[in-house]
Amino acid sequence: MDVQSTIYPELILVLPSGYVRFLDGSVNIASKALQAEVRALAACADDLGLVVPDEPASANPGGDLV
Secondary structure, three states, X not given: OEEEEOOOOOEEEEEXXXXXXXXXXXXXXXXXXXXXXXXXXXXXXXXXXXXXXOOOOOOOOOOOOO
16 A cells, blocks of 8 residues: 655654654555554544555445345
């Protein structure tokens, strides 16, 4: 998951699952646990300017009901 910080080009986030280090305002996060923690942080910490992609669609959406 690619994450951007529109405010801080150099940023380190220390989270329970590990840390995330932004260089030039961006970082790629592979760990699912860190992705979830960064999404939660982005939702409540507007002062960090985090931009995260929308969560991917479910692999089994269930289809349309008719």
